[in-house]
Amino acid sequence: MDEAFSFLQVGWLNxxxxxxxxxxxxxxxxxxxxxxxxxxxxxxxFVFTPRGERGYCY
Structure with a gap:
């Protein structure tokens, strides 16, 4: 398990x-x-309504 985790870490860092x-x-x-x-x-x-409308405010 440790080797697999190390492999994933190295891939992520790369x-x-x-x-x-x-x-x-x-x-x-x-x-x-x-x-x-x-x-x-x-x-x-950003805001999304139940109807699928979207908008944004500052």
Missing amino acids: AIREWQEEFVGNMSSREFVDTITRDLLCSRI
């Missing part, structure tokens, strides 16, 4: 490293921080 090389490698540090701030700390809230 995926993050590849994403970082692809995504972060093409932007400056400032652009990266701005992107993360905008995407993760967004002030918009």
